[in-house]
Amino acid sequence: MRRKLLPALYNLKAHGLLPEEFAIIGVARQEIAQEDFRRQKSSDIHQFATTRVEESLWAPLAESLGYLQGDFADPATYQRLAKMLRELEQTRSTAGNVLFYLAVPPEMFSVIVRQLGASGLVRQEGGAWRRVIIEKPFGRDLETARALNGEIASVLKEDQIYRIDHYLGKETVQNILVFRFANGLLEPIWNRRYIDHVQIIVAETIGVEGRGAYYDKAGVLRDVIQNHMFQLLSLVAMEPPISFEAEAVRDEKVKVLRAIRPMRPEEVLQRTVRGQYGDGFVDARKAPAYRREPNVSPNSTTETYAALKLDVENWRWAGVPFYLRSGKRLARRDTEIVIHFRRPPLLLFEQTAVERIEANRLILQIQPDEGIELRVKAKKPGPSIQLVTVNLDFSYRDFGETTAATGYESLLYDSMIGDTTLFHRYDMVEAAWRIATPILDVWSSIPPRDFPNYPAGSWGPAAADQLVEQDGRRWWTPGE
Numbered sequence: 001m002r003r004k005l006l007p008a009l010y011n012l013k014a015h016g017l018l019p020e021e022f023a024i025i026g027v028a029r030q031e032i033a034q035e036d037f038r039r040q041k042s043s044d045i046h047q048f049a050t051t052r053v054e055e056s057l058w059a060p061l062a063e064s065l066g067y068l069q070g071d072f073a074d075p076a077t078y079q080r081l082a083k084m085l086r087e088l089e090q091t092r093s094t095a096g097n098v099l100f101y102l103a104v105p106p107e108m109f110s111v112i113v114r115q116l117g118a119s120g121l122v123r124q125e126g127g128a129w130r131r132v133i134i135e136k137p138f139g140r141d142l143e144t145a146r147a148l149n150g151e152i153a154s155v156l157k158e159d160q161i162y163r164i165d166h167y168l169g170k171e172t173v174q175n176i177l178v179f180r181f182a183n184g185l186l187e188p189i190w191n192r193r194y195i196d197h198v199q200i201i202v203a204e205t206i207g208v209e210g211r212g213a214y215y216d217k218a219g220v221l222r223d224v225i226q227n228h229m230f231q232l233l234s235l236v237a238m239e240p241p242i243s244f245e246a247e248a249v250r251d252e253k254v255k256v257l258r259a260i261r262p263m264r265p266e267e268v269l270q271r272t273v274r275g276q277y278g279d280g281f282v283d284a285r286k287a288p289a290y291r292r293e294p295n296v297s298p299n300s301t302t303e304t305y306a307a308l309k310l311d312v313e314n315w316r317w318a319g320v321p322f323y324l325r326s327g328k329r330l331a332r333r334d335t336e337i338v339i340h341f342r343r344p345p346l347l348l349f350e351q352t353a354v355e356r357i358e359a360n361r362l363i364l365q366i367q368p369d370e371g372i373e374l375r376v377k378a379k380k381p382g383p384s385i386q387l388v389t390v391n392l393d394f395s396y397r398d399f400g401e402t403t404a405a406t407g408y409e410s411l412l413y414d415s416m417i418g419d420t421t422l423f424h425r426y427d428m429v430e431a432a433w434r435i436a437t438p439i440l441d442v443w444s445s446i447p448p449r450d451f452p453n454y455p456a457g458s459w460g461p462a463a464a465d466q467l468v469e470q471d472g473r474r475w476w477t478p479g480e
C-alpha cells in the first residue's frame with residue numbers, strides 16, 4: 001500500500017483518472033485514529049511517490065482516506081465495513097461500487113472472500129458492481145491454486161475476480177501485444193520458420209531484502225517464473241486474438257500455456273537448472289550468501305535462480321525452444337525478451353573476412369529501461385566487406401512526457417472500469433501451475449547437493465550455460 005498502491009493512486013489522480021466520487025478505506029488490526037491514518041499516508045506519499053507531490057492533488061485524495069480497525073477473520077469487521085460503505089454512498093456518492101483490494105498475507109485471501117460473501121458485501125445490486133483484487137502468490141502449486149479458485153468461485157463470479165500481476169501493468173508488457181499485432185511486418189515471420197529460439201530473462205541484483213521468511217518458502221520458480229515469466233511467454237507466443245476484449249485475449253494466452261507439455265520427472269533434470277547464491281560482490285559491494293540472509297534457514301535448499309527449457313507444442317512454435325532464466329543477486333538488473341531469428345546462409349560471405357554471422361535479434365526490454373531494439377547487420381564503411389551490428393532502437397524515454405509509474409496504475413484503473421484483460425483468469429493460473437508443479441515436485445524430492453552454486457554478482461550457475469550450449473546456443477547477456 002505504502003510503496004505501490006498509494007503512489008499509483010496518486011498518479012491516477014494526477015492524470016485526472018480518479019473520479020471525485022471516490023474514497024478509500026484501509027482495514028487492518030492496528031488501532032489508528034482516522035487523523036493519524038491520513039497523516040501516516042501523507043508521510044508515505046512524500047516518501048514513495050514516483051513524481052513530485054502537488055498538494056492541490058494530494059489534499060483531496062488524503063481527505064478521501066478512511067480507516068477501519070478489525071480482524072479479517074471476525075464477521076463484525078465486515079458489518080462495520082458495510083456501515084462505512086453505506087455512509088460513503090451518501091457522503092461521496094460512490095453509487096455502491098466497491099473494489100476490495102486484498103493486499104494482505106496470502107493465507108487471508110480465502111478467509112476474506114468467504115467473509116465478504118457471508119456478509120453480503122459482494123452482492124451486486126441495483127447496477128452497482130463489487131469486485132475483488134487478489135494479490136500474489138495465488139497458491140503454491142496446482143492443488144492449492146485449484147482449491148483457492150474453488151473457494152473464491154463459490155462466492156464470486158469470475159468477472160468479479162481480478163488476480164493481479166504487476167508485471168502486466170508495465171508499458172512494454174502491454175506493448176508486446178500492440179507491437180506484435182499492429183505491425184503487419186512481424187506476423188509472417190513470427191513462427192518456427194524464421195525464429196530459432198526465444199530467451200526470457202528476469203535478472204535481479206537484489207537479495208531477499210527483508211523478505212527472507214516469505215522467500216525461503218517460495219523460491220524463484222514460484223515467486224517470478226510461474227506467474228510473471230509465463231505471462232511474458234504467453235504474450236510473445238499467443239495467436240492473434242479476434243479482438244482486444246478481455247476474454248478473447250485471455251483465451252489465446254491460456255492456449256499457449258496449455259500447449260506447453262508438463263515435464264516428466266526425468267526431463268526435469270535435463271531441462272531445468274536451479275541455483276542458490278553464495279557470498280560475492282554486487283555492484284562492487286560485498287553481498288552475503290543467501291543462507292546468511294535474515295530469516296533464511298542456514299541449510300536452506302530454496303532456489304534463488306532457475307533456468308528452464310520449455311517447448312510450446314503447437315503449429316507455430318514446434319521445435320522452437322523457449323529458454324527462461326531468472327535469479328537474485330545476478331550481475332545486472334534486467335528483464336528482457338529476446339527473439340533470436342534464424343541465421344542466414346553463410347556461403348555468400350565465404351570469400352569475405354566475415355567469420356561468423358550472428359543472427360538478427362529482436363529485444364523487448366522491460367526493466368529497468370523500457371524499449372524495443374532490433375539488432376541487424378550492416379556493412380562497415382570501407383573498401384572491404386566487414387559486417388557490424390547496428391541497433392534500430394526505440395526507448396520509452398523518447399516519449400518525453402511519460403511520467404515515472406509504479407506499474408499498478410493501469411491495473412488499478414482497469415479494475416475500476418471493469419477491464420479484466422491484464423488480470424489472470426482461473427484457468428491461466430492453473431495452466432501455469434500445471435507446468436511448474438512437476439518441476440517443483442522433482443526438486444523437492446531430490447534436494448540439491450551443490451548449493452550455493454553461484455557467487456552473488458555472477459550470471460548464475462555454470463550448469464545453466466550447458467542447458468543452452470548442449471543445443472548449440474548461448475545465453476544472451478543483457479547489455480551485450
Ligand SMILES: NC(=O)c1ccc[n+]([C@@H]2O[C@H](COP(=O)([O-])OP(=O)(O)OC[C@H]3O[C@@H](n4cnc5c(N)ncnc54)[C@H](OP(=O)(O)O)[C@@H]3O)[C@@H](O)[C@H]2O)c1
Nearest residue numbers: 001027028029030070071072073103104105106135136137
Ligand atoms: N511485499 C512485497 O514485496 C510484495 C510484492 C508483491 C506482492 N505482494 C503481495 O501484496 C500483498 C501485500 O503485501 P504486504 O507486504 O503489504 O503484506 P503484509 O504487510 O503482510 O500485510 C498487509 C496488511 O494486512 C494486515 N493484516 C494481516 N493480517 C490481518 C488480519 N488477520 N486482520 C486484519 N488485518 C490483517 C496487516 O496489518 P495489521 O498487522 O495491523 O493487521 C498489514 O497492514 C500480499 O498479498 C503480498 O503477497 C507483496
